[in-house]
Amino acid sequence: xxxxxxxxxxxxxxxxxxxxxxxxxxxxxxxxxxxxxxxxxxxxxxxxxxxxxxxxxxxxxxxxxxxxxxxxxxxxxxxxxxxxxxxxxxxxxxxxxxxxxxxxxxxxxxxxxxxxxxxxxxxxxxxxxxxxxxxxxxxxxxxxxxxxxxxxxxxxxxxxxxxxxxxxxxxxxxxxxxxxxxxxxxxxxxxxxxxxxxxxxxxxxxxxxxxxxxxxxxxxxxxxxxxxxxxxxxxxxxxxxxxxxxxxxxxxxxxxxxxxxxxxxxxxxxxxxxxxxxxxxxxxxxxxxxxxxxxxxxxxxxxxxxxxxxxxxxxxxxxxxxxxxxxxxxxxxxxxxxxxxxxxxxxxxxx
Amino acid sequence: xxxxxxxxxxxxxxxxxxxxxxxxxxxxxxxxxxxxxxxxxxxxxxxxxxxxxxxxxxxxxxxxxxxxxxxxxxxxxxxxxxxxxxxxxxxxxxxxxxxxxxxxxxxxxxxxxxxxxxxxxxxxxxxxxxxxxxxxxxxxxxxxxxxxxxxxxxxxxxxxxxxxxxxxxxxxxxxxxxxxxxxxxxxxxxxxxxxxxxxxxxxxxxxxxxxxxxxxxxxxxxxxxxxxxxxxxxxxxxxxxxxxxxxxxxxxxxxxxxxxxxxxxxxxxxxxxxxxxx
Numbered sequence: 001x002x003x004x005x006x007x008x009x010x011x012x013x014x015x016x017x018x019x020x021x022x023x024x025x026x027x028x029x030x031x032x033x034x035x036x037x038x039x040x041x042x043x044x045x046x047x048x049x050x051x052x053x054x055x056x057x058x059x060x061x062x063x064x065x066x067x068x069x070x071x072x073x074x075x076x077x078x079x080x081x082x083x084x085x086x087x088x089x090x091x092x093x094x095x096x097x098x099x100x101x102x103x104x105x106x107x108x109x110x111x112x113x114x115x116x117x118x119x120x121x122x123x124x125x126x127x128x129x130x131x132x133x134x135x136x137x138x139x140x141x142x143x144x145x146x147x148x149x150x151x152x153x154x155x156x157x158x159x160x161x162x163x164x165x166x167x168x169x170x171x172x173x174x175x176x177x178x179x180x181x182x183x184x185x186x187x188x189x190x191x192x193x194x195x196x197x198x199x200x201x202x203x204x205x206x207x208x209x210x211x212x213x214x215x216x217x218x219x220x221x222x223x224x225x226x227x228x229x230x231x232x233x234x235x236x237x238x239x240x241x242x243x244x245x246x247x248x249x250x251x252x253x254x255x256x257x258x259x260x261x262x263x264x265x266x267x268x269x270x271x272x273x274x275x276x277x278x279x280x281x282x283x284x285x286x287x288x289x290x291x292x293x294x295x296x297x298x299x300x301x302x303x304x305x306x307x308x309x310x311x312x313x314x315x316x317x318x319x320x321x322x323x324x325x326x327x328x329x330x331x332x333x334x335x336x337x338x339x340x341x342x343x344x345x346x347x348x349x350x351x
Numbered sequence: 352x353x354x355x356x357x358x359x360x361x362x363x364x365x366x367x368x369x370x371x372x373x374x375x376x377x378x379x380x381x382x383x384x385x386x387x388x389x390x391x392x393x394x395x396x397x398x399x400x401x402x403x404x405x406x407x408x409x410x411x412x413x414x415x416x417x418x419x420x421x422x423x424x425x426x427x428x429x430x431x432x433x434x435x436x437x438x439x440x441x442x443x444x445x446x447x448x449x450x451x452x453x454x455x456x457x458x459x460x461x462x463x464x465x466x467x468x469x470x471x472x473x474x475x476x477x478x479x480x481x482x483x484x485x486x487x488x489x490x491x492x493x494x495x496x497x498x499x500x501x502x503x504x505x506x507x508x509x510x511x512x513x514x515x516x517x518x519x520x521x522x523x524x525x526x527x528x529x530x531x532x533x534x535x536x537x538x539x540x541x542x543x544x545x546x547x548x549x550x551x552x553x554x555x556x557x558x559x560x561x562x563x564x565x566x567x568x569x570x571x572x573x574x575x576x577x578x579x580x581x582x583x584x585x586x587x588x589x590x591x592x593x594x595x596x597x598x599x600x601x602x603x604x605x606x607x608x609x610x611x612x613x614x615x616x617x618x619x620x621x622x623x624x625x626x627x628x629x
Contacts, residue, residue: 233463236423237523240455241477241530242447255467 007332014325021134025094028128029108029116033289034092036113036123039065041309042075044118044126052079059084062114083112118311120299130315133291137280138322140207140292141273145265147211148272149218153261156222157249161230171223174216182213183278190284199290206285210275218264222257229256259337266330270323277319293319363435365566366397366420366534371429371439373415373590389415390426391590397534402560402567404577404598406613407587413570416587417538420568421455422446434533451481454527458539460519464511470522471507477529496525500555517548521555528559536568541576553580574610575617578602586610 020027045062061084063077089108096102108114117126159170186209197205229235235252243251273293279285280294281301288295296315299305305312373390389412397403407413418424420431422438431439438449457463464473474493478484484492497504500521511519520540527535537556541549553576559565571577577584578598585595588609594601605611 233457233459234465236418237455237457237463237526238476238480239423240421240450240453241480242451243480244447247480252465 003335010329010332017322021138024131024135025096027106028131029105030125030128031092032129032132032291039119039123040121042115042119044311045115064112083109086110117314129291129296130318133293133296136286136292137273137276140276141269143207144211144272145268148214148268149261149265151215152218153222156219157226160223160226174219177216199287203286206279210272221260225257225260226253229253263330263333266326266333270326364396365399367432369394369430372427373419374427388590393592395585399566400564402569402581404569404581404584405587406571406574406577406584411587412590413587414538417536417570421453421536422450451530452532453534454532455536455538456523456527456540459543460523463523466512470509474526496529500525516544520552534566538570574613
C-alpha cells in the first residue's frame with residue numbers, strides 16, 4: 001500500500017514535469033526562435049511587487065532593462081520604467097500538442113518583453129528555449145528507450161527461449177555491443193552522412209542511433225527472466241495443450257518480463273536524454289535554431305560565456321528534477337516487482 | 352477396479368514403454384562433459400482404465416519419465432508406444448498433436464496455474480488452443496468442467512492465487528480434463544497438499560476414473576497413497592525399475608531393499624489394509 005503510494009507520487013510528479021514541457025507553447029512567453037538583438041546575454045529579470053518608493057503594487061511588474069552607462073554588455077534596471085506583468089496575454093502563435101493553433105500564453109508583459117531566465121547571444125528568451133528544448137530532448141529519450149527496449153526484448157526472448165547456438169551467438173553479439181565505445185561510433189556514423197542534414201532528419205537519426213546501440217543490457221536481463229519463466233509449470237502445461245512457441249512467448253513468457261522492462265525504461269530514459277544532450281552539445285545532434293537541452297548548453301563551449309553568464313547553465317539544472325523523478329520511479333518499480341514476486345510465492349505456498 | 356477385472360486377455364495396452372533411456376549432458380568447468388543417466392532402460396505397460404503407480408525417492412527419475420511420456424522432452428533412446436503409435440521420436444509439429452491426449456497434473460498448482468490469469472482464462476486456455484470450439488462451447492465447457500471437479504462457478508473471475516491449495520489442484524485437474532485426454536499423468540499431484548485435502552483429491556481422482564474410464568500414471572514417493580490408488584506399482588531407483596507387480600503384493604512382500612525403505616518411510620501404513628480391502 002505504502003509502496004503503491006510512492007509509485008503514484010513519482011508518476012504524478014513526472015506527469016506534471018512532462019506536462020509543462022508538452023505544453024511548452026503555453027508556459028513559454030515567446031517563440032523559441034525569435035531574436036531580440038537589443039538585449040543579448042541579458043541576465044534573468046527580477047519580478048517586483050514593491051517599487052523603489054516602497055509602494056506595494058497589486059500586479060507584479062518588471063523594470064525595463066538598460067545598458068549601464070559606459071558599458072556595452074552590462075545591464076541595469078531602469079527604475080523610471082516599470083512594466084506590469086500580464087497574465088494570459090495573446091502573443092506569438094504556437095501549436096499546442098503539435099496541431100492546435102493557439103496564441104494564449106501563461107504570462108507576458110505589457111509593451112515590453114520579459115525574460116525570467118535571461119537571454120542568449122541573439123537575445124532569445126532562455127525560458128522559452130528551455131521549455132521547447134525539453135520537448136526535443138525528452139522525445140529523443142523516450143523514443144530511444146522505446147527502441148532499445150523493443151530490440152532488447154526481442155533479442156533476449158529469442159536467446160532465452162530457443163537457446164542453443166542462437167543464444168550463444170546473440171550473447172556474444174551483446175558483449176560486442178557493450179564493449180563498443182559508442183560515442184566514437186556515433187562520430188563515425190555522422191562522418192558517413194552528408195554535411196548538411198535537415199533538423200528533423202538529424203533528430204530521428206540520433207534517436208535511431210542511441211536507440212540501437214543500447215539493446216545489450218536489457219536483452220541480457222530479459223533473457224534471464226525468459227530462461228526461468230520457460231521452465232515454469234504453467235508454460236509446460238500450456239505446451240501440453242498443444243501450444244506453439246509463438247503463443248507461449250506471447251501469452252505466458254513475455255508478460256513475466258514486464259516488470260524488468262518497466263524498471264529498465266525508467267533507468268534508460270534519463271540516460272538517453274543525457275546522451276542526446278551530449279551529442280547536441282558536441283554539435284552532432286539537432287542543429288540550430290531548433291532548441292534542445294544539449295544545444296542550449298553548447299554555448300558554454302565559449303570561455304567568455306562560461307565565466308560571465310551564469311544563467312546559461314540553467315538547462316543543466318532543469319534536467320535534475322526529471323532525472324530524480326525517473327530514478328525514484330525506477331526504484332519504486334523495482335521494489336514493486338520484488339514485492340510481487342515475494343507475494344506470489346507466499347500466496348502460492350499457502351494451502 | 353483391479354487389473355484382471357477390467358481387461359480381457361487380448362486387450363491392447365494404452366501405453367507401452369520399452370527400454371527408455373534419458374541422458375543429460377552436464378558441462379563441467381574442467382571441460383570434459385559429464386553424463387547423467389536420468390532413465391536407464393525403463394520398460395512397462397499400462398492398460399486402458401487402470402492405474403500404474405511409479406514410486407521412488409526424489410532423484411530416481413520419476414519426473415523425467417513423466418516429461419518424456421508427455422512429449423515435453425524427447426528420450427535419448429528407447430520407444431514409447433501410445434495408443435498404437437510410436438511417440439518417442441516425434442517432430443515438434445507431430446508431438447503438438449499428441450500432447451493434448453496425455454495430460455500432466457503437476458505437483459505444485461501454485462506454479463502450474465499462471466498467477467496473472469483468472470480461473471476463466473486458465474480453464475479456457477486448452478479449449479482455445481485447440482481452435483475448434485466456439486465462444487459458447489467454451490463457456491459451456493468451463494461450467495461443466497468446474498462442476499465435474501466440484502468447484503463453484505462463482506470463482507471464474509478470481510485469480511488462482513486467491514484459491515486454497517485444494518481448490519487450485521481441482522482447477523488443475525479440471526483444466527487437464529478439458530481436452531478429454533486418454534492418459535493422465537499425476538506427477539506428485541498430491542504431495543503439496545494437506546492430508547485431509549489429499550484424501551479429497553484422491554477420492555475425486557478415483558471417481559473421475561470410474562466415470563470417464565481414464566488411465567492414470569501416478570507418480571509419487573508415497574507408497575501408501577500409491578497402494579490406495581493403483582492397480583499396479585513400479586518401484587524406481589536411480590533411473591531403473593527395480594520391482595514391479597500388483598499393489599498388494601508389493602506392499603506385503605517387498606523384495607527389494609529400496610521398496611522396504613519406502614515402506615518404512617510411510618507413517619500411515621496401519622491405515623492402508625482397510626483401504627485396500629474396499
